[in-house]
Amino acid sequence: MPLITSAPDALPYIDAKPSDAALSAANALVQSEMDPEHATTLHPSIPTMREAQFSDLVEQEYARIGSGQAKEPGTGIDLSRYEALDAPARGDLPAWKTTLQQAYTSAEYLRGRGVNLGLLETYGKNAWLISNARLEDELKALEREVEAAKLELEAVEQGRRAMQSNVAGELQGLEETWRKGVGRMVEAQAAAERIRAPLFPTTNIFAQELGDMMNTGHECNLDPGEMHDSPSGSVGRNRRRSLTIVI
Known part of the structure; x- marks a missing residue:
């Protein structure tokens, strides 16, 4: 059930267009009755925005980025493991072991990336086309709803225009009759005052x-x-x- 049950008494299709002064006066009355904070305060029926809650580590990282501080060494993701490795000096066994472990890590990363690229090449195209087809179907459905709403709006406007146009002559006749009746009443009162x-x-x-x-x-x-x-x-x-x- 709609909250607004009253209908406006204006007849936009047969009423005379208001002047600029009348529009300014009406707008001034509307603005005078509105809350001064209506442009900055949300309506009570609109829920307030939920504040984001992050963990302490995320908050600390945001604070560090906001202050412009450099990242502490040894923290975060080490990107050097994915870079090309330089051969250590000959005879440095610990350095060779470390380099070998990093090479294994890089090789495993590249192997997994190759597998993912192969799967994407095999099945990604069909998945992408199916997703696009679904989005196009949703878009067409929404466009049909919009078109139906436009047709309904046009039908309502045509009905209102026809209804108001049909009674325009009767309304003008009633207004003219009222004016003549008031004029006769004034003439009668003037004649009575002249006699009195x-x-x-x-x-x-x-x-x-x-x-x-x-x-x-x-x-x-x-x-x-x-x-x-x-x-x-x-x-x-x-x-x-x-x-x-x-x-």
């Missing part, structure tokens, strides 16, 4: 502002203030009328 003006002279300002609003067709806040009845009346009460109309 001789009876209550203090309402002349109210009637004048209402008439000006009818002539200009702009927003007008009508507030005649407090108007008192004649002292000869049986009840001395205050009247306050306020009207805000947008056409």
Whole structure:
């Protein structure tokens, strides 16, 4: 079930495009309601990154590399055993034994490398082709899913466009009817104020502002203030009328 169940009330296919000033005002309202740290703080639903944990030896080696210190002699992998050997001096038996052991080590390494290269030459090509074929199948499946999603998106957009286009005329008719109804109401109120003006002279300002609003067709806040009845009346009460109309 989706977390967002409400739908926006905008009609992008029939509504008029907002002006730059309206967009700037809307963006300002959105930014004012956002957390100032939204760009640097992760959402609570996103798990934090797990910190890497290494052994003490690895941490020490990282510290040595970071500080730029040279490797201590006798530590790590001895690469000299894989290098070409020089013959020791004639008659130095211990040196010849050491050189012979290193030669055996190099020969064993080269033999194993030759075996691996032979296996790679025999079976590596087929394994590589099979792996590429599997990757191509996965890529084609993902491309089909993307294409299906695009078609679904286009169908949804076409449906929305058709639905909004079908009701565009009705919506415009309702808006025009509403505007005419408000205009008739304003005309009736203006006529009523003109009739009431001789009876209550203090309402002349109210009637004048209402008439000006009818002539200009702009927003007008009508507030005649407090108007008192004649002292000869049986009840001395205050009247306050306020009207805000947008056409």
